[in-house]
Amino acid sequence: MPEGDPSSSAAEAAPHPRHVIIAGAGIGGLSAALFLAKAGWQVTVAEKVEALQEFGAGLQIAPNASRLLADVGILDDLRDFSVEPLALIVRKGDSGQELSRATLGEQAEARFGAPFIVVHRADLQNALRKRVEATPGITLRLGLQLTEALEREDAVTAVFQHGDTEERIRADLLVGADGVWSKVRQLSGLPGPSRYSGNTAWRALIPREQAPIFAREPKVNLWFGNGVHLVHYPICGGEEINLVAVIEDTWQEEGWSCDGDPDVLIQKFAPWCAKARELVAAAPEWKRWALVHRAPESRWSRARMTLLGDAAHPMMPFLAQGASAAIEDGAALATLLTPPCPRPEQLALALKRYDAARIPRTARIQEEARKQGRFYHFSGLFGRLRDTALKVLPGEAMLNRYAWIFEHDARKDTL
Numbered sequence: 001m002p003e004g005d006p007s008s009s010a011a012e013a014a015p016h017p018r019h020v021i022i023a024g025a026g027i028g029g030l031s032a033a034l035f036l037a038k039a040g041w042q043v044t045v046a047e048k049v050e051a052l053q054e055f056g057a058g059l060q061i062a063p064n065a066s067r068l069l070a071d072v073g074i075l076d077d078l079r080d081f082s083v084e085p086l087a088l089i090v091r092k093g094d095s096g097q098e099l100s101r102a103t104l105g106e107q108a109e110a111r112f113g114a115p116f117i118v119v120h121r122a123d124l125q126n127a128l129r130k131r132v133e134a135t136p137g138i139t140l141r142l143g144l145q146l147t148e149a150l151e152r153e154d155a156v157t158a159v160f161q162h163g164d165t166e167e168r169i170r171a172d173l174l175v176g177a178d179g180v181w182s183k184v185r186q187l188s189g190l191p192g193p194s195r196y197s198g199n200t201a202w203r204a205l206i207p208r209e210q211a212p213i214f215a216r217e218p219k220v221n222l223w224f225g226n227g228v229h230l231v232h233y234p235i236c237g238g239e240e241i242n243l244v245a246v247i248e249d250t251w252q253e254e255g256w257s258c259d260g261d262p263d264v265l266i267q268k269f270a271p272w273c274a275k276a277r278e279l280v281a282a283a284p285e286w287k288r289w290a291l292v293h294r295a296p297e298s299r300w301s302r303a304r305m306t307l308l309g310d311a312a313h314p315m316m317p318f319l320a321q322g323a324s325a326a327i328e329d330g331a332a333l334a335t336l337l338t339p340p341c342p343r344p345e346q347l348a349l350a351l352k353r354y355d356a357a358r359i360p361r362t363a364r365i366q367e368e369a370r371k372q373g374r375f376y377h378f379s380g381l382f383g384r385l386r387d388t389a390l391k392v393l394p395g396e397a398m399l400n401r402y403a404w405i406f407e408h409d410a411r412k413d414t415l
């Protein structure tokens with residue numbers, strides 16, 4: 001047992017649950033650690049990689065998550081790194097014609113009670129990590145890969161591979177925040193791996209001075225094409241432009257940083273308008289990842305194990321809710337696990353309530369995200385109908401349609 005680990009004798013002797021191990025230090029795991037520590041839990045976050053890398057690109061953080069990040073100081077910490085977009089603009093890829101524009105910025109912040117922000121995943125992860133490291137009661141351990149979990153009535157023991165050695169940590173609860181290929185999910189006896197969706201996301205970062213002027217504005221831009229769409233917005237305080245192209249194809253490979261051949265994209269966007277082509281050509285390099293999803297389940301939790309984030313509900317990125325929903329999960333779990341020393345039967349009840357509150361909500365977001373993807377990629381008659389509807393409807397209709405997502409306060413998920 002490592003020195004100073006909260007799972008050592010004091011926690012083992014404790015008659016009631018109070019030490020939680022979180023497997024995975026992604027956005028979901030680190031934010032859950034902050035919420036659970038605030039709720040009075042001792043937290044060990046165990047992450048398999050030796051160093052949290054600067055992988056990834058842009059994430060949209062909607063008001064349903066930013067209101068929760070504000071609670072633990074992260075919104076303030078991100079002030080210099082994030083961008084608060086002023087509008088969401090939808091365009092046709094071939095002509096460049098603007099189809100719709102919804103106002104974001106202060107107006108949306110006033111309406112939903114918290115801001116929409118866009119941020120580099122690494123900036124958000126760094127801000128969370130710094131807070132985690134500065135919070136008494138949280139221990140962050142890198143290089144620990146969860147391989148096994150032994151659940152007993154009074155405790156759960158998580159088994160980790162740490163280099164050549166095995167390490168065991170005992171706790172009252174194990175939370176799997178270990179992403180789409182979750183080990184905790186597998187150990188919980190839940191259905192097997194996520195499924196590839198037939199869509200690949202290509203992403204690039206363009207330094208501000210190399211990006212076309214229109215792409216530097218603080219706006220989220222969405223372009224529709226046939227079987228493809230493009231999203232871009234500035235991040236890193238405006239210093240980088242995040243560009244994501246989602247393409248229907250059958251490529252399947254696990255990982256977040258596979259190289260993408262720029263010529264494939266240049267060809268794909270050849271029928272698009274000059275502005276869009278200029279933007280795609282400005283990307284210095286492309287990374288791609290195959291998008292995965294899974295059908296919702298009826299349970300995530302067992303007596304002393306549960307899931308959150310992508311481990312629980314991988315979703316298509318078309319509503320940009322993957323990170324926000326993971327943050328919501330942690331906040332809801334912490335609310336339900338307050339106070340931190342419930343008796344074992346109270347822990348079981350809290351986890352049941354967590355499943356009952358979170359599964360229907362995230363299932364609805366997963367389903368809406370899938371539908372949204374089809375809507376984005378329509379062609380022919382359906383494409384023309386979509387474009388006409390967008391032109392006729394006020395831009396705010398886009399926000400109204402998803403107000404149920406943005407207005408939600410997961411701290412009240414206490415069914």
Ligand SMILES: Cc1cc2nc3c(=O)[nH]c(=O)nc-3n(C[C@H](O)[C@H](O)[C@H](O)COP(=O)(O)OP(=O)(O)OC[C@H]3O[C@@H](n4cnc5c(N)ncnc54)[C@H](O)[C@@H]3O)c2cc1C
Nearest residue numbers: 024026027028048055056057145146178179309310322323
């Ligand atoms: C490297 C990376 C880059 C990403 N880039 C983007 C991006 O550019 N845009 C975007 O929209 N989304 C991106 N995502 C996804 C996005 O961050 C998630 O969908 C969302 O934030 C939900 O996060 P999560 O914490 O549930 O899962 P994840 O962010 O996937 O985090 C899971 C963590 O668990 C760790 N882990 C896995 N297995 C084990 C194990 N057995 N033991 C211990 N730890 C384990 C992983 O190393 C990882 O750190 C990226 C994810 C990763 C991991």
